[in-house]
Structure formats: C-alpha cells, structure tokens
Amino acid sequence: MYRARGWRAGGLCLGAILLLSGCASYSQRFDAVEAQLAAGNPSAALQALEKNHGNSRRDEVLYQLNRALLLRMQGEYRQSNQALEQAKRLIDELDAVSVSEQAGSLTVNDTLKSYIGSDFERALLHVYAALNYLQLGLPDEARVEILQLDVLLNLQADGEGKGYTEDAFARYLSGLVYEQLGEWSDAMIAYRRAYHDYRKYQEYFGVEPPRSLGLALLRMAEHLGLKEELREYRQAFAIAQWTPLPALRSEGEVVLIVGTGLAPSKREESTAILAPEVGVMVRVSLPRYETRPQPVGEVRLLTDAATADAELVEDIDAIAIKTLQEQMPAITARALARAVVKYRAAREAGKRDQGLGLLVNIAGFISEQADTRSWSTLPQRIYLARRFLPPGRHDVSVRLLGHGGQVLAQKQFTGVTIEAGQKVYLSWRWIPPDTRGGRRS
Amino acid sequence: MLSKSVKVLWVLLLAATVAACATKVERIDTEEVRDLSGNWNDTDSRLVSEEMIRDVLSRPWLNRFVRDHGGKPPVVIVGEVRNLSHEHINVNTFIADMERALINSGNVEVVASSSERGEVRGERKDQDLHAREDTRKAMGQEIGADFMLKGTINTIVDAEGRKQVKFYQVDLTLISLADNRKVWVGQKKIKKFVDKRSLRL
Numbered sequence: 317m318y319r320a321r322g323w324r325a326g327g328l329c330l331g332a333i334l335l336l337s338g339c340a341s342y343s344q345r346f347d348a349v350e351a352q353l354a355a356g357n358p359s360a361a362l363q364a365l366e367k368n369h370g371n372s373r374r375d376e377v378l379y380q381l382n383r384a385l386l387l388r389m390q391g392e393y394r395q396s397n398q399a400l401e402q403a404k405r406l407i408d409e410l411d412a413v414s415v416s417e418q419a420g421s422l423t424v425n426d427t428l429k430s431y432i433g434s435d436f437e438r439a440l441l442h443v444y445a446a447l448n449y450l451q452l453g454l455p456d457e458a459r460v461e462i463l464q465l466d467v468l469l470n471l472q473a474d475g476e477g478k479g480y481t482e483d484a485f486a487r488y489l490s491g492l493v494y495e496q497l498g499e500w501s502d503a504m505i506a507y508r509r510a511y512h513d514y515r516k517y518q519e520y521f522g523v524e525p526p527r528s529l530g531l532a533l534l535r536m537a538e539h540l541g542l543k544e545e546l547r548e549y550r551q552a553f554a555i556a557q558w559t560p561l562p563a564l565r566s567e568g569e570v571v572l573i574v575g576t577g578l579a580p581s582k583r584e585e586s587t588a589i590l591a592p593e594v595g596v597m598v599r600v601s602l603p604r605y606e607t608r609p610q611p612v613g614e615v616r617l618l619t620d621a622a623t624a625d626a627e628l629v630e631d632i633d634a635i636a637i638k639t640l641q642e643q644m645p646a647i648t649a650r651a652l653a654r655a656v657v658k659y660r661a662a663r664e665a666g667k668r669d670q671g672l673g674l675l676v677n678i679a680g681f682i683s684e685q686a687d688t689r690s691w692s693t694l695p696q697r698i699y700l701a702r703r704f705l706p707p708g709r710h711d712v713s714v715r716l717l718g719h720g721g722q723v724l725a726q727k728q729f730t731g732v733t734i735e736a737g738q739k740v741y742l743s744w745r746w747i748p749p750d751t752r753g754g755r756r757s
Numbered sequence: 758m759l760s761k762s763v764k765v766l767w768v769l770l771l772a773a774t775v776a777a778c779a780t781k782v783e784r785i786d787t788e789e790v791r792d793l794s795g796n797w798n799d800t801d802s803r804l805v806s807e808e809m810i811r812d813v814l815s816r817p818w819l820n821r822f823v824r825d826h827g828g829k830p831p832v833v834i835v836g837e838v839r840n841l842s843h844e845h846i847n848v849n850t851f852i853a854d855m856e857r858a859l860i861n862s863g864n865v866e867v868v869a870s871s872s873e874r875g876e877v878r879g880e881r882k883d884q885d886l887h888a889r890e891d892t893r894k895a896m897g898q899e900i901g902a903d904f905m906l907k908g909t910i911n912t913i914v915d916a917e918g919r920k921q922v923k924f925y926q927v928d929l930t931l932i933s934l935a936d937n938r939k940v941w942v943g944q945k946k947i948k949k950f951v952d953k954r955s956l957r958l
Contacts, residue, residue, distance in 0.1 A: 401845075408794070408953075410957075411953070412953065412954050412955055412956055412957040413955060413956055413957070414956075414957045414958060415956060415957070415958055416958055456839060456840060456841070457840075457845060459841065460840065460842065460843060460844060460845050463842070463843040463912075463914075464843055464844075467843065467914050467916050470916070471916055471917075471918075474917075474918075
C-alpha cells in the first residue's frame with residue numbers, strides 16, 4: 317500500500333518534470349531561427365520562430381521581443397511596435413514575484429520562471445520602439461517611448477549592479493528625439509547624461525563617447541549659452557570647430573543606425589557529481605554566454621558629397637556578458653540549492669524503495685537545466701552616424717568594412733528626401749553568413 | 758517528506774493553471790470607474806472632456822463674440838492635441854467628445870478639421886463630375902473658422918520601486934485665428950497613485 321503510493325508520487329513527479337521542461341534548451345531551439353537569419357532571410361526566421369513558440373506563457377515576453385525585431389528587419393515597423401507593446405504589458409504583469417515560479421526555480425530549474433528580460437533588454441525594448449516610431453515619421457510617439465525609458469532607467473539606476481546602470485545609447489537617442497522636436501533644454505539634459513554614461517561605458521565596456529555626441533553637446537551648449545560646459549566639452553572631445561545650431565536649421569539630417577551581427581547566446585554548462593555512498597547522481601547546470609565572431613571593423617556612411625564614419629554606440633556583447641557575470645552568484649546559489657533539494661529527495665525516496673529512489677534521482681537529474689533564455693535577435697553591436705545635408709533628394713549608401721579594410725557588405729538608400737530642420741532615420745541590420753565559432757566567456 | 762513537498766508543488770502548479778485558463782466577461786456601465794493598470798483610460802478621457810466643455814461654454818469670450826458679431830455663433834476648428842505624456846494616449850476619443858459637446862450645445866459651430874477636410878473636398882470634386890447639376894455642391898463655399906482649439910497632454914511620473922505617482926495635466930487653448938489672441942485657456946489635472954502588486958501566484 318505504502319509502496320504503491322510512493323511509486324505513484326514518483327511517477328507523478330517524473331511526469332510533471334518532463335512536462336515542464338522541454339528536452340532542448342531555449343537557445344538550442346533558437347538555432348533554426350538563427351540559421352535563417354544568417355542566410356539573410358528574416359521572414360523565414362519569423363516562421364521558424366512562430367513554429368518553435370509553443371504556448372508557454374513563461375517565454376511569451378521573449379517571443380514577442382524576438383518577433384518585434386524580426387518584423388523590424390522586414391520593415392514592418394507598426395507590427396513590430398505592436399509586439400513590443402505586448403511585451404511591455406506582459407513584463408508589467410509578470411514583474412511581480414511569483415510564488416509558484418519561485419518554488420519551481422528552487423526545486424526543478426530556473427526556466428520555470430517567467431522571462432521578463434534583464435535590465436539592458438528592457439531598456440532596448442523602448443529604444444527599438446522609439447526607432448520604429450521615428451522611422452514611421454511619428455516623433456511624438458517616439459517621445460512617449462523616451463519618457464517611459466527615462467522612468468525605467470531611473471528605476472534601474474536605483475537598483476543593484478555596477479557595470480550597466482544606465483544606457484548611454486538610449487540617452488543619446490533621447491537627445492536626438494528632443495532635438496528633432498525643438499526641445500533644446502531637454503535635448504541638452506539627455507546629451508549630457510549620455511556623455512556621463514559613455515564615460516562609464518568606456519571604463520566597463522570599452523565604448524568611447526562618440527564624436528557626434530561631442531558635436532551635439534557643443535552645438536546645444538553654445539545655443540543655450542552654457543559657457544563653462546562648452547569649454548569642458550571642447551577640451552574633452554578635442555573639437556575646435558563646429559557649425560552652430562541656427563546655421564543648421566536650413567539643413568536636414570540623416571541619422572543612420574546600423575545593427576551588426578547577433579547578440580551572444582547563452583549555452584548550458586553542466587557538472588555531474590556522483591555521491592557514491594548513497595548512489596545518487598547530482599547535476600548542476602549553469603548558463604554561460606557564447607559570443608559570435610565580430611567581423612566588422614568600420615561602418616561608413618556615403619552621401620553624394622562626402623564620407624562619414626559611423627561610430628560604435630552600443631556594445632551589446634560586452635553589456636550582456638557583464639550583466640550575466642553580476643547575476644551569476646544568485647544563479648549559482650539557486651542551482652546549488654536545487655541540487656541539495658534533489659539529492660535529499662532522491663535519498664529519502666531511496667530509503668523507502670530503491671526503484672523509487674532511482675526514479676526520483678533520474679527525474680531530478682534530467683530536469684536540471686540552465687536558463688539559456690536571452691533576447692537573441694538583438695544585434696551584437698549598434699553603430700550610429702549623423703550627417704547634415706541640404707534639403708532635396710539624396711542617395712545614401714552604407715558600407716561595412718572588415719578588420720582588414722575589405723568590403724563586407726553594402727546597402728544603398730536611393731532618393732532619401734531631406735527637409736530643412738527635419739531628421740530622417742535610416743536603419744540597416746546586417747548579419748554575417750557565419751555566426752558560429754565565437755568565443756566563450 | 759518527499760510526498761509532502763511534491764504535493765505542495767502540485768497544488769501550487771494546479772492552482773496556477775486553473776487560475777490562468779478561465780475567461781470571465783462581465784458587462785459594466787460606461788460611466789463606471791474601473792482602474793486596472795493606472796494608465797490613462799476612458800474615465801480620464803471623459804472627465805477631462807466634460808470639465809473642459811463645461812468651462813469653455815461658460816466663459817465670457819462666447820457672449821462677447823456673439824454680441825460683437827450680431828448674434829452669429831463663433832465657428833471653431835479643432836486642431837491638434839499633442840500627446841506629450843508617458844503613454845500612447847488615443848487623443849481621438851477625447852477630441853470626438855469635445856466636438857460632440859460643442860456642436861450639441863448649439864452655441865458654437867464646428868467645421869471639419871484639416872484631416873477630415875481632404876475626404877470632403879474629394880467628394881465635392883467627384884460631385885462636380887458625376888452628380889446632377891441641381892444637387893451639385895460648389896467649391897469655394899467653405900466656412901472659415903474664427904477660433905482654433907488646440908492643446909497638450911502632459912504627465913509627470915514619480916516612481917520608486919513598485920510605487921508610482923502619475924500626474925496628468927491637460928491644457929487646451931482657444932486661439933482667435935484673426936489675431937492670435939488666446940480667448941480661453943482650460944486646464945484639468947488628474948493625479949493617481951499606483952501601487953503595483955509585488956506577489957502573484
């Protein structure tokens with residue numbers, strides 16, 4: 317009687333665990349999407365993503381985020397924003413600590429927790445929403461995103477973590493939006509914060525304050541009559557000459573945003589330990605980032621008249637790795653706690669019945685999985701170039717150069733209409749055909 | 758010990774699935790206030806438009822205009838209400854509410870806004886070609902507005918942890934098209950305190 321009940325409980329437990337954790341890890345299931353992206357086929361990638369989606373609510377945020385970027389790659393900015401809005405709503409809903417999910421993550425594995433994105437992913441959500449609106453020609457709606465971003469970044473800055481507390485690129489983009497709407501003092505504040513954050517980026521991620529930000533700061537500081545700051549920025553950026561803001565009103569501006577490659581993907585690293593005296597196997601699985609090769613050396617913006625270099629404004633590789641490093645102590649602690657729970661469960665069961673003990677042990681062993689979920693469709697790096705042009709139609713092209721100066725890829729935007737005092741946003745996402753063989757970190 | 762923890766886990770999981778799958782629909786009155794996320798909702802839109810209209814129709818500019826123009830009511834055009842807030846607010850419902858109340862009051866005439874005009878003009882052009890002569894409407898007979906109503910929705914959000922104070926301020930201005938005079942300025946403020954739950958099942 318007792319024995320039968322024990323078996324039933326064990327079977328139930330095993331069934332539950334197999335149900336709850338799919339066999340392949342999230343990042344493995346994502347490989348099909350990635351293959352299509354590397355082949356330069358975002359619409360097939362979207363199909364692959366939809367096919368893999370299943371109906372797990374725990375991964376819904378991630379699904380919407382990936383969907384949004386795949387739609388954006390196809391120029392479907394409106395639909396992309398619908399997906400981002402959905403992700404936002406879900407994050408808001410799932411942000412509360414779930415009792416059942418916490419129990420699951422402490423007894424089964426971390427993938428039982430709903431994915432709500434790490435800090436940088438949540439900031440980039442708003443950045444991409446804003447970019448979509450800007451490309452749709454709706455700067456007021458982009459401004460809404462910028463304001464939401466500001467609330468989010470201020471909350472994040474209050475939290476823990478040392479490396480990534482603020483998003484410099486997000487602040488820089490905020491400045492661009494305010495500048496476009498003619499809100500000079502807000503633009504100045506945003507540019508100033510971006511400069512402050514880029515200096516921190518320099519220290520942690522090796523991304524220097526872009527020169528185009530320096531020029532924007534100089535123009536704005538001069539226009540607002542901030543003499544002290546003007547001197548400071550002139551020195552910091554070593555810029556002697558710039559065109560003052562009023563002189564630029566008769567011109568329009570092209571803002572080019574290029575995303576290259578794919579963000580690092582998380583892989584699982586497992587260690588199995590056998591406790592010989594009781595015959596129980598324990599496994600500890602932890603996530604680890606695997607970055608991809610980074611073939612891009614330079615990004616150039618070519619207009620009819622001149623060539624300008626696009627500058628690196630966000631290194632997602634570096635940010636993602638730093639973020640995981642900071643989360644690692646908590647992830648490891650949970651994994652060890654789970655190992656103890658699983659070990660004790662197997663030992664207790666084994667005392668009553670050896671077969672049951674084995675079953676519980678196997679269940680615990682199989683169910684141990686690292687959480688390898690991350691917003692994998694994000695680019696590896698984001699580059700930005702700004703160029704003022706006289707009103708009229710212009711042909712603009714972008715050229716990606718490898719580390720040796722060879723041309724990797726080129727894209728042409730024909731007949732870009734520039735209006736005086738307006739900004740035109742152009743974007744391009746390039747994914748190298750070979751995304752494999754990166755380094756582990 | 759094992760079966761107990763397994764049971765607890767099962768009960769939790771079961772409860773989570775059961776709670777998630779039931780859809781419940783209940784009809785509620787359009788006047789009823791129900792705040793879900795703390796974001797701008799229908800109640801805010803209605804409160805603001807009602808208050809604004811009451812205000813704009815009770816101020817001296819209206820009587821003064823009617824007196825100066827021999828009893829003719831002023832013609833108003835609704836311009837842009839800019840959303841400068843933290844949320845993607847649909848300003849159209851709010852503009853529609855204002856227009857409806859202005860027209861129904863009978864004290865003011867409202868002409869089609871710039872976005873609506875295009876279609877009307879297209880139809881007139883079409884009539885010129887296809888409609889019977891006695892029913893044809895001539896071009897160049899539109900009424901020019903005397904005043905333009907425009908405004909902004911602004912917010913200030915103060916957030917700390919799971920708590921938020923949201924302050925909405927809607928400003929509307931009625932500007933005389935003849936001489937840029939502002940004849941009326943209306944303002945409505947709404948303040949909300951949002952405390953997000955910190956636990957879920």
